[in-house]
Amino acid sequence: MSYIKPKFEHPRAPKNTLGYTRKEYEGSLSTLCAGCGHDSISAAIVDACFELSIEPHRVAKLSGIGCSSKTPAYFLNNSHGFNSVHGRMPSVATGANLANRDLVYLGVSGDGDSASIGFGQFAHVIRRNLNMTYIVMNNGCYGLTKGQDSATADHGSVSKAGSVNNFEGIDMCAIAIELGATFVAQSFSGDKNQLIPLIKAALSHSGFSLINVVSPCVTFNNNPGSTKSYDYVREHNEALSSLDFVPVKEEITTEYDEIDVKMVEMHDGTFIKLNKLHQGFDPQDKLSIINALQVARQKDEILTGLLYLDTESIELNDLIGTVNKPLNSLTEKELCPGSEVLEKINAGLR
């Protein structure tokens, strides 16, 4: 069955620069478990798109299969959505982007979807630097099939049934950086203040943006001993910086020249302002983040915030020399070479 939310809207609800209220970015009522981290992420997506004044119909939202992949139904009702095949969202997103490079592509996936069955597609969409935002709602388990360990479950993490995971967990951010991702961030579903500006920055980045969001599964993986529980993540969360997304240059003042503040200019002229930046760490220095992630792993810390950003990123369509005009808008005139050319081709085959 489908769920429909009440249509009531407060007459004085704030509007964004397009004249839309937040409501116009919402989706249907969630059918996930009460308290699921994924719902907080959906809400953050709604906030980010509303605040960025993105036209909802200019977003294409895509997902694979699993609890996380259901969420595109719970945000941006005026956007086309595509719930594809398990682990194959990256390929569908790639094709969609090749067909129309002008839309905003938002992919949502889970740890089963991206780190196991879809690990290959995850790797290759990164290599190609597809212009999309890719959010992994990472809960370390397969929620929809009742809580089996996933490939991101940490070594030593204890499941609800009491068994200990003996296998190495995949660090989505570390692997993404290794594969050449041009925007990598990590966050926690319970930290809206960090997550919203990260989503905004990711959507503004031209190229592949990964946000790995630790998002506890309240039903199957929120027990003591689990490294993906609300309590554990709160205790071990180590923010590399706090972060503001600055939509236009004009808003920058000289107040920002403190030592632990860094301004990063994005491809589209917007800025990310990083406050309380960790010493010795620079999100534009790949070696510093690779090192920081290794150190954090030894200390059982979960590094959050903007981990890596390549502002020189060149996205897929430009890498392969495609025209700026969306390919899906081309007509016979541009696509079909016509009979005269064909006659010449025939002549060359005789």
Place this chain on the structure above:
Amino acid sequence: MSTINDFVVRFANVNGTGSASANSLFAKSIFRMGVPVSAKNIFPSNIQGLPTWYEVRVSEKGYLGRKNGIDLMVSVNPQSLKKDIASVRPGGYFVYDSTKKLYEEFLREDINFIGIPLMDICNREFSDPRQKQLFKNIVYVGALAKLLDISFDEIEKLLSEQFKGKEKLVIPNVKALNLGGDYIAENFDFPLDFRVERRDLVKDWILIDGNAAAGLGAVYGGASVVSWYPITPSTSLVSSFEKYANKLRKDPETGKNNFSVVQSEDELSAIGMAIGANWNGARAFTATSGPGLSLMNEFLGLAYYSEIPVVLADVQRSGPSTGMPTRTQQSDLLMAAYASHGDTKHVLLIPSTPTECFEMMADAFDLAEQLQTPVLFMTDLDLGMNEHMCPPFKWDDSRKYNRGKVLNAEELEAAQDWGRYKDVDGDGIPYRTLPGTHPTKGAYFTRGSSHDEKAAYSEDSDTYVRIMNRLVKKLETAKTLVPSPAFYQENNTSEIGVIFFGTSRYAAEEALDIMRADGLKIDAMRLKAFPFCQEVEDFIDAHKQVFVVEQNRDAQMRTLLINELEVNPKKLIRVLNFDGTPITADLIIQPISALNLQSI
């Protein structure tokens, strides 16, 4: 008495030694003399060092299928010597490199040996080591030209076309050619008792392989996104698209591409990208072969159920598993027709010539978008990778692409109560929308989960059944849109019919001529598509016995006919060839004649 324009020449080479271009030079020179010719590459799954054969059939009557019986063997591969000598028909010729003596025990009394010291000649005449190797091939082409009375002028013309811009290379090639010709002139009687004579039988026909033609067809058909994973024998289809697109699809102002080609990480991704692009309104396709099609099954089910157009070219090879990857077969039919779990059924197009490859590939995009479903273009290695003589390509400049039922912003504004999966017109085909079209109307959630007419998730049994039954109705509509079969008689005249499709056409048409000339009455039909239209059913109904000719072990087309049309299985008789080489007329005639005699 000498035979004119009717013989088979086979070349036995080592792959990776440059023999392919020399052999096709030989075939094309005969084509240029106006004489019908067909060439088949029989090659290993290997880059260098293994035996490879190239077979050229010359046929005054225009028969382009394979024929048993080798009249002349050109042997430049010691590995396969024994087998090659044994394969020549009695009275035939064996041309070999006599630099080394042949083993006595391989010799046969009943064939003629023509020894040419290829290696000696090349060592003497050329200094560059690479040239010594390569020109061996051109020397034997020259020798053959002399033996078979092929015009040296035509070969020289072809060489200068081939090396246009690199004229320096023409001189040593022509030299090698003449060395071969002169050696024959000095040492043997020529021409042989079978030879080539100039004709005007080729008319305006062209010589091209099916993959090249299909790639060009995709350019003309408006494909703008191609995603693929390398696999023999489909790789050259995408290469052809890319080659033509790079010439014909550049934006004149910026020089950028009005297309994109992405080599994906596997076939799962290749089909996923093609589906994503089609979902977003671009014409996209992928090309693959058996193993790739196996991997694409899950996605084909999604495209079928969520009703997304997509074109998939399957250039069939011998399975199962890796099978014989460089040998031909028509053995993916059942998998293609019913690809994916659950109840699914797909549209198949089955070309038989490069001309049809061009046309059907272009048409496939119209069909896929009209029907909002996958369309599988089912060719095979023989058609895809061998050059075939065929009628020239044609294009009607007034033709508009049929983009199917896609609502634009104005139409969405005007639409009353639009639903993505509503059957408004009663043909089983709903109206779709593309992302980004309208700020508040037309957005929906595409999913492979059960959904209702408004695209909302639904596990309601009635809704599920309703949608599944509508998809059946859509396939009924497909039957009226797919190409009708070709018939070989105006009215049925016999109780016996024969059905064939794809590349079996060449051998089947020859077999028909021979059987009809022998007084056997037989009607024939060539299938071009699945699902089967009414005419297919009528043809079977009109005959007592129907032979179904196909190139696979399990008679897969016969199974489809039985399953779809509820034909009595006893009525459909298998005529099969699945050894990996293209079917011959003999193989078709034998079972039909035998059974026919029996019934008399």
